[in-house]
Amino acid sequence: MIDMLHSPQSFYRTTNITAQCPGAQCLFAFYGGESLYHRYLFILQLFNLLVFLWLVNFTIALEQCTIAGAFASYYWARRKPADIPPCPVFSSFSRALRYHTGSLAFGALILSVVQLIRIILEYLDNKLK
DSSP: OOOTTSSHHHHHHHOOHHHHSTTOOOOOOOSSOOOHHHHTHHHHHHHHHHHHHHHHHHHHHHHHHHHHHHHHHHHTOSSHHHHSOSSHHHHHHHHHHHHSHHHHHHHHHHHHHHHHHHHHHHHHHHHHO
8 A cells, every 4th residue: 555645646745845946846756767877877987986996006006116116216326326316216206207107007907808808707616606
């Protein structure tokens, strides 16, 4: 039996929202519809996971490249105190951003695609056991 307090007909009669906001309507958002968003929701979630993995891998690659450049500026200095830059980490970070961003981004994309495939295969393996 449908409760008369929660039926759509009594909902429109009992609410007086038009007195406060002229032209406003109360629309019922239902679950279980088939829209374009619902149709591609799984693909959008996979894309969201791929972008997350890419951002994590790009951040890790930029960090590793920055630290490697800071250590390399110390290691390859001929006269140790004179040839070392005053801020080796910052100068290495600026070099990594200026010269290596594309390579780091492409490498992070390759790693992300492989990790996404691995996550999907592990999920299927877990569900099929």
